[in-house]
Amino acid sequence: MDWGSEFFQRDRTIHPPALTPEYKTSVLRSPRQPLLSLQNSLSEVTGPVFGHNELGSLDNDLILNYAKDGEPIGERIIVHGRVKDGTGRPVPDTLIEFWQANAGGRYRHKNDRYIAPIDPNFGGCGRTISNENGEYWFRTIKPGPYPFRNFVNSWRPAHIHFSVFGTGFAQRLITQMYFEGDPLLAKDVMFTMIPDDAAARRLIASIDFDATVPLDTLAYRFDIVLRGRRSTRFENKLQGN
């Protein structure tokens, strides 16, 4: 693998545009000038490298990593999948971070004022690093839906936030994972602002019955695709060296 080759141009038609008036906060926070297209240099194809030894042993177990006097309330689930790039190759050794509300839809955050209670045994964040095959997994509690101030009656479907690095800083991505069969998805501005239906569906994790732990924990599968990179066979090399 040549970690120095350029990424394919990002297909912005599958991402939400910057300005989405139905999501009101985007109106004052979206650039109005066109983005300046930049061919990749070393600054874009490189990115931070994280070691497996930098994480704690419970970092990928949200059921236990903030447990104080018992385990958190809610549906026990495993979330697992593979990080790949646009050519289908696995992305190994990449940092994946995730955060979420508790089973009642409340975040452990200074600024969250929702009436649902904090769970004393649930922090709501974790992280892991993909293995040599790009695979990752973690254990958590299924988050609950919650209201947010957009329209008077706006609700977020249950979701888990994901942050992924890849091998170059131009692959950096933050997204949200949703759950198969959630009736709130069809009304959710975050989900419906994605202009491409097939792309939007890639954010819905499937229940993965074969990965469940019988009598213990349900499982969902969520694969993540980062931008692909060129093969260098017939191309100009990126660098002079």
Add this chain to the structure above:
Amino acid sequence: MVQSLDYLGETPSQTAGPYVHIGLIPKQAGFDIFERDFGNVLIGPKTGGTRIKIEGHVFDGAAAPLKDALIEIWQANAAGRYNHPADRQEKVLDTEFRGWGRAGSDFETGLYSFETVKPGSVIGRRGHRPMAPHINFWIVARGINIGLNTRMYFSDEAAANGADPVLNLVEPDVRRQTLIAQRQQRGTEVVYRFDIYLQGDRETVFFDV
């Protein structure tokens, strides 16, 4: 019918939301969970180079500072080499410097800051001149649907900036100023002020990388 291409579509971006701190900088959200946190100090006692501080605000279209933004930076070391296997420049690799950090803007003031070293110049694309010292920025927040990429250059590198192959792409050229952080001496501390404007007359140049 022709054969179908088997490329995979990228996972679409979604906003980091108002509670991004929980996942990425939980101490700012108000709790302590990990043995080791990632933060805004990129340097250790043995890191080589000139120590600098970077600080600024991210302003919205109403000129109000964002108080819930998350900013990440990625940069070369003082010699101009990235700590990454794809960087094969013949320059010293500083094992005490990853070159990456993240900061949340302050909930009260909106100020963000980093402690790092000033990067060296990095080779440009083949056939192009070297790039002036710069730091790559990535900004996410509630209301930002896909992370914004930009670069910070240094006000005391006028000659290198003038020859930089990326800055020279920016038209009209007055907009290049939006990418240049202003150097201030504060006692013994060197501070670069880098304000980011999401909209308006001073809108920062953002890149599609």
